[in-house]
Amino acid sequence: MTFEAVIERDVSVAPAELGVRRARFWTLRRIATPIVIVLVLLALFLWIQTLEIDSIMARTLNADYILLRTREHLELTFIASALVAVLAIPAGIVASRTTSRLLRGTILTIANIGQATPAIGFIILLAIIWQIGFQTALIALVAYSFLPVLRNTMVGLSQIDPSVTESARGMGMTPGQVLRRIELPLAVPVILAGLRTSLVFCVGVATVATFIDAGGLGDMIVNGLKLQRFPVLITGAVLVSCIALLIDWLASIAEDLLRPKGV
Amino acid sequence: MTDSTADTGASRVLGGRPTEATIRTTTTITTVKNTSGAHIELKNVNKVYGEQTVPAVENFSMDVEPGELIMFVGPSGCGKTTTMKMINRIIEPTSGSITVDGRDVLSLNPNELRRHIGYVIQQIGLFPHMTIAENISVVPKLLGWSKEKTRNRVDELLSVVQLDPKTFAGRYPKQLSGGQQQRVGVARALAADPPVMLMDEPFGATDPITREKLQVEFLRLQESIGKTIIFVTHDFDEAVRLGDRIAVLSDRSKIEQFDTPANILRAPANDYVASFIGHGAALKRLALIPLYDALLGRATDARGTASLSETDSLRDALDLLVLTGLPAIGVTDASGKVVASVTVDQISAELGDDAGAGAPGVLS
């Protein structure tokens, strides 16, 4: 058989596998999320319009107050997530590089216990032993959402086909080059999934920051409950839920866009 | 050490200096012109893994001429891979010395060394997040080639491994079939024209038909590029088909026999080698002997219309004799003129020459 024939055969085989198997971009959730968020916010707004607002409610159900709490909430969330990205990804790289059983075992044990720790307990404990306020909440958020990113970085690096990294070494890449050009790009999807989880965690934990006087939309929920003004409570709960959904939605888009092609 | 000085240093060590080399084949001495290969020497190389007490490779010594295609063949776990990977220091030897063109690889920066040694593994290890072109460009980029030169090289290599650059350069590895990926693996290893190639069961994961195609293509390729190649396989037939010389290895990478395929088939050094060859040694040998190397009959003895070319093997001749049932068949030269004839007796005689020399039991 001639080579030409061989090649023709191979070319004709390939197109069957041509459709790169990536998850579809426009999924039900992708399309529905922003629509649902807008509808829910609209419904909330219209509902509040129909209510008689007394002076207590007026103190919270106004644009200035809501924007202030939302800003606090987002600040907490994004500063914590940025810190987590900066701290947990390098930590994950170092942890996945170590050959020390002791260190790995320690990290895994801490990760397991950390996962079992209730966020509310941790944040209140920190407030009791240290102080109340924004900084404490920030530290609690960072500590709490550190683990998913650390773990995903380790998983992302360890799930890379060893033959790929061996090829890279065999071609003469330095360990730094192997990490930067091969391992990290290939781990990006898993690391991003960790960051997305951590962002959503942060929105949630930032809600309980109100218990230690660190602001955020949790204030509206707690005040609404304390003052028996359910519209305030509901507004806070709906707003914070919409923020969580929106951030998750944006993160999922970022995940799809930043995933390396071909993977 | 900066990249540029290291590079020139390393190219001096392993650079493609065309040399002439002699390669022993069955009965002739073939001179390969323009080999770009390097001379490799392993001396008393040992490898003991971690805490293990038994070495994986024990006192391994071997001399490989420039341009030779050496096959390491042996059962799984005998240490083939370990031995091969010590040459580019993916595995560090415990003791012994390894030189490439006279330079001790242990004294070189391993990353610089590896940029001048092509490396192909069974799992291929293409980078899934890079296109085919990007995969092939990795080493040229590491070596600081210009974009232009790299791009031309990619196109050239894709053509060499029989993949159309226009179709394939922009694809990702998972858009290719297994055989195509394997070709890209070979092209990637050839990218910077390294004088040495290390290949660990490169065709092992492909189906038999694809494997045979790849083997034929690979032989052709090697004919034109003349690299020094260490090729690991556990398939003895593959070793016979491809190798200039075969090293039959047993546990701890012990060399049971190191010789040309024909010599090993004719005279296995011991029972171990004989059992590795398995049945049909005579047929395997016949496949290695071209008709022009055999003692043939007169052209006038030829019967029938069927004929063979003098470049066909004795095995082809036997095949045709059995198929047609004729007593003798004509052999043509390049111009198509019948110049000789061949009979079963003459074929037997070619084998018979040495039948007594080896282990008769196997050859019977």
Add this chain to the structure above:
Amino acid sequence: MTGFDLPGLLAFWGKRYDDILQLVGQHLLVVAVALLLATAIGVGVGLLVWNSPVGRSLAVTSAAVILTIPSLALLAAMIPLFGLGWVPTLIGLTLYSLLPIIRNTVVGLREVSPAIMEAATGMGLSRGAVLLRIQLPMAWPVIVTGVRVAAQLTIGIAAIGAYVGGPGLGQMIFQGLSSLGSKNALNYALTGTLGVIVLALIVDGLFTLITKTTTSKGLRA
């Protein structure tokens, strides 16, 4: 700022161990009931949707959206409807448990190889029988893993339930918060938090046992 005082903590435990045990019991109870409800609902939904792409997507997406909602928001939003007490916590925990259970049920049912199902159909089993007698038992280990994940999740979230009058160790944590500044604040919060951690670890161990004993012998590794 309050310093840590081990003898003080031990004395605290000695004095209130029956309180603590009662809260542990409540905590376990509310989590267990929520998990049972969620397993019944989740496996049921999984059985209904596993073979329908749209149904699957709808079920998993809705459950995922619920899990995205911050727990304080979800629990508080139920107060206008159900008032303070166990009910909001129970419903909240059940809702949060749905995602891992539905997802693992669907994955587990889909993982059964077509060859096995074809063999079963070939022997004359109806589709329903194949689903309940072949697929479900084979998917069981995967489903239990889903319940296990849900358990870890809900044991932690239950702590926040105390804020809406729910049961369990969260009460100790909030007691610590409300007595901020007093010498017992740390003891309360620490006891509540440690209690939840220990509970989570013990329950996780229990699940290893449950997986072992409820998985068909032929499926065990």
